Amino acid sequence: MVSKLIDKYYRTDRLPHIWCTGCGNGIVLRSIVKAIDNLGLNKDDICVVSGIGCSSRASGYLDFNTVHTTHGRALAFATGIKFSNPNLHVIVITGDGDCAAIGGNHLIHAARRNIDITTVVFNNNIYGMTGGQYSPATPTGDKGTTAPYGNIDYNFDLCELAKAAGATYVSRSTIYAANMIIKQVEEGIKNKGFSFIETLTICPTYYGRKNSKGNAVDMVTHLKDSAVNISAYEKLSEEEKANRIPIGELYKRNRPEYTEKYESMMKLF
Secondary structure, eight states, rough: HHHHHHHHBBBBGSOOOOOOOOOOOOHHHHHHHHHHHHHHHHHHHHEEESSSTTTGGGGBSSSSEEEEETTTTTTHHHHHHHHTTSSEEEEEEEEEHHHIIHHHHHHHHHHTTTOSSSEEEESSSBBBTOOOBBOOTTTOOBTTTTTTOOOOOOOOHHHHHHHHTTTTTTEEEEEEGGHHHHHHHHHHHHHHSSSSEEOOOOOOOIIHHHHOOOOOOOHOOOHHEEEEEEEHEEEEEEHHHHHHHEEEEEEEEOOOOOOOOOOOHHHHH
């Protein structure tokens, strides 16, 4: 089954990939491809856009219409692509640094507009490709090359940020729960509006090593033990919630989609 997905959806001449041993990005990428396959979408009707970073290299391995853009600008490029061809399924692949730091303003405005883009964030809590700097998702107190004594910033809850900005589909999953990622990407693509899917992945090379998190198996096990389905999470006490991460479909609502509103307005002239 995996080989069929590779032959059908990957640029095999670009393999093997560049990701470090133990990196979870391949699990997320395979889940995205599996979701597309489950939906039976035509490859020519898909455009995958990425910025800069470990996760953003994923677009180069996929045999779709793909655009590997500049740092933090994936959503800006994706907005233009969606406007030029509203019939495309536009999927953005981005990391926590690419999306929430230099690209943070693009994130909030894409969500605010509710433009029909499915954004999948590979959140590994650090800038992996550029040397292990701390990111807006690095937990307070954890270390990075730019925070050798511990990060004193409060980290973003990316899903709450997307929800507050106006996204109409918001979900979170982990690489341990790969089948959940698949389902969430399917729902995100089907949602007519801005969809935000945070996938918690791992970086053993930088984040794990600098914070004594153990090897890749240890880090995935930690995700397994920390993640709680949202329905169970809401029943926990505030003290119990402190060490747990809610996963699942966190938010969904209907709101007019931006390109459809624009097309309707243009018909008036």
